[in-house]
Amino acid sequence: MSAETVVHEVSVGEASGKKVRRRDQRSPLASFALHFGLFIALIWSLVPPIWALLTSLKPNDRAITTQLVVFDNPSMDNYKFVLTQTDLPTWFLNSVIVAAFTMLIGLFLSATAGYAVSRFRFPGHKQLMWSFLVTQMFPMAILIVPIYNIFARLGLLNSLAGLVIAYCTTAVPFCAWMLKGYFDTIPIEIDEAGRIDGLTPFGTFWRLVMPLARPGLAVTAFYTFLTAWGEVAYATAFLTSDAKKTLAVGLQSFVGQFKTEWGYLTAAGILVTIPAVIVFLLVQRNLVAGLTAGGTKG
C-alpha cells in the first residue's frame, strides 16, 4: 500500500532524518502536479473574461494592436456608447424577460412533471420517461425549421412569448428528468405522512416536496435561465425586428462585414454576464446538502 510506505526525505536539521507520511498527505511531487494543474485551469478560465474586461475599457481603435498593452487610456466610453447610442438596453430587457419567464415556466413545468413521474404510476408513464430522454438526443438546430413553421401558423414568430415556448421545449424534458432524480431521493413516506395529515396531492408537492428539493430546484432554475440567456440560434431564427431582439442576437450587429467593434462588443459582453451572476448568487444559497436529514431513519 502506497499510503503506508515510509518516505525518505533529505531534511535539513531533523534529527531522525526521515518523516513518516500520513495517509492524507501528498508527496511533494503529487502536490506540485496538482497545484500546477489547478493553476493552468485557473489561467485558462480567467484570461478570456479578464481580457474582455480590459479590452472594454480601452478606446475602440486601440482594441487590436500588435503590442501587449494591459492598460491603455482606460475609460468607460464603450459602456456609455452601448448603453446610450445602441438598442442594447432594449435587447437587455428582452433577454431578461425571456430568461426570467423561461426560468419560471420551465421550473414549474419540469418540477410538476418530474414529481408526477417520480411519484405516480399512470398509463404512459414509461413512454413519458422515454420521450424526456429521447428528445434530448435531437440537436436544437434540427428543431429550428419545424418550430419556425409551427410558430408561423400560430403567429408566434417575432414574439418573446414564442421564444420562451421554444426554450421550454428543450429545457423542460431535461430538467424534468433531472428533478425526477432529485425527487426520488426524498422518502415517499414524507408524502404519505402529508396525505394522512390532510394535504391534497398538490399540497404535498407544494408544501413538503418543494421545500425539500430546493437544491435541485436551484440548479434547474440556473440551468433554465442560462439556456435562455445565452441562446443564439433560435433567437436569430425567430426574431426579426430590432425591438424584439435579445442580447445574443443584438450583439451580432457589432460585428460588421469588414470590421468588428471589439470595444463595444466586449463592453456589452461584460454587461451581459451581470444578470447571470446575480441569478447564480441568488440560487447558490440553496445549494446545500442534507435538507432531508432527520426526516426518516435508515
Add this chain to the structure above:
Amino acid sequence: MARVVFDNASRIFPGSTKPAVDALNLDIPDGEFLVLVGPSGCGKSTSLRMLAGLEDIDGGRILIGDRDVTHVAPKERDIAMVFQNYALYPHMTVRENMGFALKLAKIPKEEIKRRVDEAAQILDLTEYLERKPKALSGGQRQRVAMGRAIVREPQVFLMDEPLSNLDAKLRVQTRTQIAQLQHRLGTTTVYVTHDQTEAMTMGDRVAVLKDGLLQQVDTPRNLYDHPDNVFVAGFIGSPAMNLIEVPLIAEGVRLGTADVSVPREVLSAAASKGLKSVIFGFRPEDTTLGEGGVPITVDAVESTGSDAYVYGHVDIPGGTQHEVVIRADGRIPPRAGDTISAVITEDHMHLFDPSSEQRVEA
C-alpha cells in the same frame, strides 16, 4: 373512537395475479389494540396501508366507525399513522411537525399550541419543541412521530413497525410506553410488527397473517395455547414449538422409540378423521426431565441464566432424526452428549392434521 372493520378486503398489486392481501376479515372493536403480525411479505403492512388509504382496495370494504371508507382519501378518514422510518417533515421544527395536521384543519392557533404542548408533555419532548428533527436522537424522533399522531386525536392510530429502528433496550421501554399511552387514550389502534414478542406483549388481540391470508386472530394467550394451525404454532413463541410428524398409536403417538400418551378426547378426534399420523406439537417449556419420557440426545445447550434451552434430537427407528428444543433448569443444565428423558405435559400437547395443517380439536 371507532370500530374498524375489514370486510373481505383484498389488494392485488398491479402486474401480479396473487393478492397481497386476500379477502381479509377483521372486526376491531372500539378502543382495541390489535396487532398484525407475520413474516415479511405476509401482507400486514399492506393491510395497514389499505386502512390508511395509501393503498387501493381491489375488493371488499373497509369501515371506520361504521362509515364505509373504501374509496375515501386518507385525509378524510380521521386516522393518524406512525411510520417505520418516522417520516417527519425535515424542514419543520418539532412543534410545526406535530401541529401540521391541525394547522391544515384550520384549528385556532391557541388550540394547536395547547394540544402540542400537552402531547409534548406526555412524550417528554417539551424542551425539544423548537428543534428540527435533524437535531434529535432516534428515540426522540420516534416520540415526535407518536406526538404527531396523538395531537390529531384521531379515530384510529395506525402504527407500522414504529419500534424497529430503535435499539433493543429503548424498544422494550417504548413498547411499554406505547401500550400504556394507548390504554390511557383509549383510541382504537392497529399496530404492525414482525416481532412476535411485540405482538404478544402489546396487543389486546393479535392477528397472524401469512401470504396475504389471515391465519388466526385471538388474544395472545389463546394464540399461544390454542394455535389454529401449524403456521401459527410455529410462528408464535420463542424458541418455536417443536412440530414433528409422528404415527398415531392406540394410546397416543409414537415419538422415536417412546410412546407418548395423548389426551383421549384429542386422540379420538384424530381417529374419527381417519388420520394415520399427525403433526405433534409441544413447546420447549411444556416438558419436564424425568423417567419414562422421550429419550433425547443433547447436541447443544444454550443457557440464558434463568433457563437453559437444550437443543437435541430424537432418534427415529430407521436411521432418521428429529431436532427438538426443550427447556431445562438453567442452574443444572444437561451437557452435550448426554441422553435425557423428557416428559411432555399432557395438557399442552397440540395435534395437527398433516394434510390440512389445521388443529385437531377435541
